[in-house]
Amino acid sequence: MNSETTYLRSYTLKKEQIPPVISEDIDDYERESLKKKIKELLDQQEAVIVSHYYTDSDLQILADETGGCVSDSLDMARFGNQSSAKTLIVCGVRFMGETAKILNPEKRILMPDMDANCSLDLGCPEDEFSKFCDENPEHVVVVYANTSAAVKARADWMVTSGSAVDVINYLKKKNKKIIWAPDKYLGEYVQKKSGAEMLIWQGSCIVHEEFKGKELASLRKNHPDAKVLVHPESPSSVIEQADMVGSTTEIIRAFGDMNAKKFIVATDKGIFHKMKELANNKIIMEAPTAGKGATCTSCAHCPWMAMNSLKKLLHVLKTGENEIFVEDQIISSAKNSIEKLLKFTSNNQSIGLANDA
Numbered sequence: 001m002n003s004e005t006t007y008l009r010s011y012t013l014k015k016e017q018i019p020p021v022i023s024e025d026i027d028d029y030e031r032e033s034l035k036k037k038i039k040e041l042l043d044q045q046e047a048v049i050v051s052h053y054y055t056d057s058d059l060q061i062l063a064d065e066t067g068g069c070v071s072d073s074l075d076m077a078r079f080g081n082q083s084s085a086k087t088l089i090v091c092g093v094r095f096m097g098e099t100a101k102i103l104n105p106e107k108r109i110l111m112p113d114m115d116a117n118c119s120l121d122l123g124c125p126e127d128e129f130s131k132f133c134d135e136n137p138e139h140v141v142v143v144y145a146n147t148s149a150a151v152k153a154r155a156d157w158m159v160t161s162g163s164a165v166d167v168i169n170y171l172k173k174k175n176k177k178i179i180w181a182p183d184k185y186l187g188e189y190v191q192k193k194s195g196a197e198m199l200i201w202q203g204s205c206i207v208h209e210e211f212k213g214k215e216l217a218s219l220r221k222n223h224p225d226a227k228v229l230v231h232p233e234s235p236s237s238v239i240e241q242a243d244m245v246g247s248t249t250e251i252i253r254a255f256g257d258m259n260a261k262k263f264i265v266a267t268d269k270g271i272f273h274k275m276k277e278l279a280n281n282k283i284i285m286e287a288p289t290a291g292k293g294a295t296c297t298s299c300a301h302c303p304w305m306a307m308n309s310l311k312k313l314l315h316v317l318k319t320g321e322n323e324i325f326v327e328d329q330i331i332s333s334a335k336n337s338i339e340k341l342l343k344f345t346s347n348n349q350s351i352g353l354a355n356d357a
C-alpha cells in the first residue's frame with residue numbers, strides 16, 4: 001500500500017442484496033415471435049434499444065438489428081444523445097438508465113427491470129458518501145461511472161475505467177488530494193499508476209472480484225501462448241498478470257488487434273458475444289473464478305445484467321412501465337461532473353473516449 005493512500009471501511013453487500021443469475025428460457029419459435037412484436041412496437045413508438053455488452057446476446061442482436069447500439073455505459077449515453085428516437089430502452093443496470101436521463105432529459109428512458117442494479121452503486125449510498133466528502137472538504141471528489149445520479153451530483157468529476165488514470169494524473173499535477181469512489185480495485189490500480197494521494201472508498205464489483213490470481217497463474221502455465229485481457233475492477237493479483245488492462249471497449253479492441261489465437265478474459269462473459277462477432281477464429285477462455293473461496297456469485301456473469309430479457313423488454317414497450325426519472329436539481333449537478341470528463345477527453349486525444357464499467 002502506498003503510504004499516501006487511505007482506505008475507508010469495507011462495503012460488502014449482504015447475501016440477500018445479491019440476486020441469483022437467472023436466464024430467460026425460451027425456444028427459437030418464442031424468441032422470433034418476441035423479437036417480431038418488439039420490432040413493431042419500437043417502430044410505432046420511435047424507440048431504440050441501447051444495450052450494454054454484458055447483457056444477453058438476444059438483446060445485443062436485437063439492438064444491432066433495429067438500429068440501436070451495443071456498447072459501454074458512456075457510449076450508450078452518447079448514442080442516446082445523438083439519436084433522434086423519442087424513447088430509449090436501456091438494457092443494462094440502473095446507473096446506465098440514470099446517466100441516459102441526465103444526458104437526455106427530454107427523452108423517455110425505459111428499462112426492462114428496475115431492480116437491475118450494480119454492487120458498486122449499492123455499495124456507495126449517497127448520504128454516507130456525501131457526509132464523508134463534507135468531512136474532507138480539501139479533496140477533489142472523483143467517482144466512477146458505476147454510481148447513482150445522486151452520487152454523481154455530489155462529485156466534482158465522473159470518470160470511466162479508460163479515462164481514470166489520465167484524469168487522476170491531471171489532478172495530481174495540480175497537487176490535488178483525491179477522494180475516489182466506489183471501486184477499491186480500480187482505485188488501487190489508478191493509485192499505483194499515478195502515485196496520487198487518494199482516499200479510496202471500499203466498494204467492489206461482485207463479478208470481477210471473484211477472479212482468482214493463483215488459479216489464473218495455473219491456467220497461464222497450461223496455455224503459455226494465451227494473452228490475458230483484464231478489466232481493472234479485478235483484484236490486483238489478476239491485474240498483475242495481464243497483457244492488457246482496460247475497459248470493455250478496450251478489451252474487445254485488443255482481442256481483435258492482438259496477434260494471438262488464444263485469450264484468457266477477466267470480465268463478465270456477456271462480452272464474449274461481441275468478441276466472437278469480431279474474430280470467430282480466436283479462442284476465448286474465461287479467467288478462473290472457482291478455487292478457494294468460490295461462492296454462488298463465481299460465474300463471471302452479473303446477476304443484475306441478467307435481469308434484462310426479451311420478455312421484459314416487450315412488457316415495458318407495451319405498458320410504458322419502468323420509466324427512469326431523475327430530479328432536475330440532481331440532473332444539473334450530475335451533468336457537471338459528467339461533462340467535465342467529456343470536455344477533458346475531447347481536449348486530450350491520448351484518452352480513449354468510449355470506456356466504462
Ligand code: SF4
Pocket residue numbers: 054093117118119120146205206207208233268302303304305357
Ligand atoms: S458487472 Fe459488476 S460493475 Fe458491472 S453492473 Fe454488474 S456488479 Fe456492477
